Amino acid sequence: MAHTIRDIAAALDAKAEGNLDLAVEGVSEPAAAKAHHLALAMDPKYADGLSSGGARAAVVWDGADWKALGLEAAILAPRGRLAMAGLSRMMDPGPQIAPGIHPMTVIDPTAVIGEGAAIGPFVTIGAGVVIGTNARIAAHSSIAEGARIGDDVLLLNGVRIGPDVRIGDRFIGQPGASIGADGFSFVTPETSGVEEIRHTLGTRAEIRKQQWVRIHSLGSVSLGNDVEVGANSCIDRGTIRNTTVGDGTKIDNLVHLGHNVTVGKDCLLCALVGVAGSTRIGDRVVLAGQVGVSDNIFVGDDVIAGGGTKILSNAPAGRVLLGYPAVKMDIHVEMQKALRRLPRMAEKVAELQKTVSKLSDTDKI
Amino acid sequence: MAHTIRDIAAALDAKAEGNLDLAVEGVSEPAAAKAHHLALAMDPKYADGLSSGGARAAVVWDGADWKALGLEAAILAPRGRLAMAGLSRMMDPGPQIAPGIHPMTVIDPTAVIGEGAAIGPFVTIGAGVVIGTNARIAAHSSIAEGARIGDDVLLLNGVRIGPDVRIGDRFIGQPGASIGADGFSFVTPETSGVEEIRHTLGTRAEIRKQQWVRIHSLGSVSLGNDVEVGANSCIDRGTIRNTTVGDGTKIDNLVHLGHNVTVGKDCLLCALVGVAGSTRIGDRVVLAGQVGVSDNIFVGDDVIAGGGTKILSNAPAGRVLLGYPAVKMDIHVEMQKALRRLPRMAEKVAELQKTVSKLSDTDKI
């Protein structure tokens, strides 16, 4: 679909210059752009690409001399990635799911589906499910009995919503996301080795055989508005109450949230993050890829943890963390520097010991 | 479904007091409980919640003065989480899968399915499959040719069972679990860089181009009785023999077990654990979230590894591990304390060097 530079600039609330009636049909990196593309050149480093590519219009960095770069029109974007958000929303055709309900679906007669739905083939929807308006549900998704889902949601292929799950408006579920599998909760008839070492920090008095008895998950999962869950990510049901995720929180691929976990609002949880059972995560927390958080702890508001951080104990609000175990990022940097110098320092200490030993001997004489 | 306090106590083999004919219909956290709920208050910290909530009956901690807490009946639970296991099993309605075989399924005529099956829509079952009695198989699951599955199993949505997989009784597969994908096994025509550094510990004489030739998986997967596999977890086929998991072992979400791996009985493998090819894990081993285990090693019985531990070499039976690389948990704690003090210690050593240098000079004079 074509858009004029004028319309795009208006949609982005950005300033435009040159031929505002010029129409473009897609976006491109500057060097690869064709004549019908809008090139994205929010940084001066793209100047060469603009010259070599074929774009007639571009989104350019603040202060760019777009005429000298051979363009007929330009949109000026002081904060480029924000402009990108608006632009990409305009240009994204979204997945093709035919309007209406595909005949090869199995939908319980008691389910209530709002107007404007587009539901693909091989979808199953259970008894008592309630779905808001304008739902887009791709092939192979399943929504189990009793689930309630808001307006304007998009479930991509094979999303699995468990019984009684609650989901707000504008939810996006990427392929294979599992919302509402059973929690991983087991108990041994006698005190288990895991319980023992939590008290003794590693010492085990006596090792006994033990078997695991399952605690079923009677709670479910609640997701707020504007939540996104990535491909093949898993959010487990709570034991008694619901596992919950607050409004505006975005979850990447292959993330695990255990039973009873509470995640606040506007968090970012990157790929392969794992949060163990009953832990509470505050608002606006950012966990980078492969971060792990132990069970039954608390991570305060605005905490940021770098890639691979393992948070094994409570983290106060606003802290910036890195490492295993997690420490403040600046301390981690300092510790690692010292660690790299440690082998040489060990040599120095050995030398010092010799020297001091000699000095002591001299003094004794 | 309503249960009397008498029946619940009998089922839990627990003592009950007060009005044993009082009927409850579900469980709740104490503060959120309604009159028809059984509140779960196995710890004195819930006393306030019991007073503010609406429950007339509760499971209480040993020695609780339940009358003073405003209850009409109480069940006494000396080991609360164990009681929770029994209670949750009683109260869990389980997923709704209609009895019988849904017409929108593709089941090979040579497959043998035991009595009492409930098989949902869009399920596929291949040639020669044998399934025991009372199987519950949710929508979108697939069971490939030659697989044999025991009695009373529950496959949730989209579980994928590969060819010739063997599964015991009472198996639970969470959504998207993959049992029997091909192993990740490749070889280069000449010695590869990976083979080289295993011998040299990091030095590479000569870097050559290399391409990977696939080793197909001719083995399959064997799971014992009472095994559970979490959402989107993956257990790969063996190369010649089967990858195996022993009776009673529970596996959480997003876990990877490579080809030829052997896991013993009654283990717990938490979310995002990865066990590389041909490694043997003993009985009753507990691997916390994001633990990694190298290929071709051995982890002894009763080993417990804390969150994020990377086990890179054999671990003797009974060891409690933490860290990357894994060391005994108490040593890890000690090492980390020393590491935190290391930057300051480096300063001290530098000062000592100056002082000693002066002393040496003095002595030389």
Next chain:
Amino acid sequence: MAHTIRDIAAALDAKAEGNLDLAVEGVSEPAAAKAHHLALAMDPKYADGLSSGGARAAVVWDGADWKALGLEAAILAPRGRLAMAGLSRMMDPGPQIAPGIHPMTVIDPTAVIGEGAAIGPFVTIGAGVVIGTNARIAAHSSIAEGARIGDDVLLLNGVRIGPDVRIGDRFIGQPGASIGADGFSFVTPETSGVEEIRHTLGTRAEIRKQQWVRIHSLGSVSLGNDVEVGANSCIDRGTIRNTTVGDGTKIDNLVHLGHNVTVGKDCLLCALVGVAGSTRIGDRVVLAGQVGVSDNIFVGDDVIAGGGTKILSNAPAGRVLLGYPAVKMDIHVEMQKALRRLPRMAEKVAELQKTVSKLSDTDKI
């Protein structure tokens, strides 16, 4: 299917001795072998197994005295695992997917599917899709609009191919693999805390509330020839250009490749590896299990990273890495040795301080 020793040796380009007309029907570990099996005994450690098992023929190590081991025929394999690759390909029957297109599929009339296809039940194929010859597509897979896929590909159950994805020849997708979910890309209207700490390395001047605005993925994914993607692994779409994976690269289970990532040729990415957005990985790179790579960095050709390594900054070509943060493998080993001795060294330094303090006092007198 039976094969003679002569045929197998010819297929493997290996030398054979003894009764070359002997036919075998499958392979086995030596000790478990039956009379119709070809035992795999590429190492002298299998000598005992050969004697106790029932095989009449075996693949043996170079120089084995196969007659003395009771065999009637032997194939000699100087590089055993390479022979295994050829053998396993011969012996693998592959998944049973009936030739032709199953009637319970939903295939857009504009899709073009090459000759020789075998497409299972409950598969969906979107508008404008082009698939080469001899495709094998198992139940529950979905191929979205505009995707183009080469010849001789195998999609196992529930593989999800997103819109406009490009895939070369001989691709293998394991169950649940997601190729082309949306990238995880969000921006805040004001500078976010994450942007701030990238500059300050951990210090935050002022913590503000922030919400995330979504950047849609307008790019797609391109995979070269001979690529394999493991079970439940995820490769996200690019923002403007495509996320790309080069020819011959093999990806294990539960791997995440973020948006805009470029992976070169002939790489091995093991289970639970995560590569964050816009990072470039060279050719022949090997990342062991649970390795993490930060966003927007570069990993050079022939890099090998051991299990659990976290690569947080650019890695030059040919480097062998280990640890968190990643360092050269030999340095990591040296650092860890020193760290284990650190608690004792701290004691030594404390003693030295005392001794030197006394010496200084003596000298001052």
